[in-house]
Amino acid sequence: MDFQITPLFYSNIFSAGLAFSIAWLMLRSFRVVRRDYLLGFPIGFSFLALSYLFLAVSTAFPSVSEVGRWSDLFSTTYGFAFIAGTYLLRRRAAAGPFSRWLFSLAILAILVIVLVEVVPPLGALPPYGVAAQVFLIVNLCLLSYIIFSLNQALKQSPHEVNFLVQTGFILLAFGQYSLLVWTLDQGFWSFALANLFRLAGLVGLLIEAATAVTGLHHG
Amino acid sequence: MIILSTARKQKRPRPRYRPKIFYDILCSIIKQEASGDIARITRVQNEVNLPSDRFRTHLEDMEALGLIKHGEGLTSTEKGRAFVSEYEKVAEVLRRFGLD
Numbered sequence: 341m342d343f344q345i346t347p348l349f350y351s352n353i354f355s356a357g358l359a360f361s362i363a364w365l366m367l368r369s370f371r372v373v374r375r376d377y378l379l380g381f382p383i384g385f386s387f388l389a390l391s392y393l394f395l396a397v398s399t400a401f402p403s404v405s406e407v408g409r410w411s412d413l414f415s416t417t418y419g420f421a422f423i424a425g426t427y428l429l430r431r432r433a434a435a436g437p438f439s440r441w442l443f444s445l446a447i448l449a450i451l452v453i454v455l456v457e458v459v460p461p462l463g464a465l466p467p468y469g470v471a472a473q474v475f476l477i478v479n480l481c482l483l484s485y486i487i488f489s490l491n492q493a494l495k496q497s498p499h500e501v502n503f504l505v506q507t508g509f510i511l512l513a514f515g516q517y518s519l520l521v522w523t524l525d526q527g528f529w530s531f532a533l534a535n536l537f538r539l540a541g542l543v544g545l546l547i548e549a550a551t552a553v554t555g556l557h558h559g
Numbered sequence: 560m561i562i563l564s565t566a567r568k569q570k571r572p573r574p575r576y577r578p579k580i581f582y583d584i585l586c587s588i589i590k591q592e593a594s595g596d597i598a599r600i601t602r603v604q605n606e607v608n609l610p611s612d613r614f615r616t617h618l619e620d621m622e623a624l625g626l627i628k629h630g631e632g633l634t635s636t637e638k639g640r641a642f643v644s645e646y647e648k649v650a651e652v653l654r655r656f657g658l659d
Binding site: 494 | 576577578579642645646648649650651652653654655656657658
């Protein structure tokens, strides 16, 4: 496998910029509305942005490639977990004590998965490929929950919830799926598509958030 | 027992959060100002549908934050109108993301 490093590096940096921008817009929303559960969104997108930065670092500096790739796995899963947690709390009567318990349990479950993966009996790291597959499957489950929640919201208020937001998350899920395929076939196209889907998804989400904040309308 | 469980199953409206209440109060004031009237406390209170004690507390908080002025009637300030504009943008983002 011999991918061009420069486009990959810039693709990751660009993705990090997009994710940080979405996180900033969502933080702005949280500061105005002040609902606890909304904090999961900026935290989640910040984790995603960090994961893309870790990937960029691991691409540019082969000496820290191992640390960067492992950090990417953790932060991506945490990112999607916080975003999914936001939808979970929103669905469960806006952050009552029950929802907080569920949210804490979800975080705990992810922690357990992470610990089981990272601390095997002999204290050695499992093979990266195996760990990546587990994390990617967890990410796909979390993204499925996000898409399901958006679908429910779209059914309840079809004129309010935007289709592009759902498409954005679907593209992110395709990106994770392509990465999962890549861990199996190590092919160029699965990797390239994973990056393209991720970029397209983030661009879609940012367009939605930015046009709403600036009061502009697209299409 | 059946009645109780049915009542429990019925969807209760979500409680309004403080920023949403501030937004509703300001909208009511701005609407009355736009029609050339003085925004009367009782009319605003009826429109936002809050008990008197809670409504007064919110008015005091809003005045302390510089969102409204409380004189003969209620008047919105520049900061209050800016808050309404910002809240509407944010609410739009949340609606689009299915988080409202």
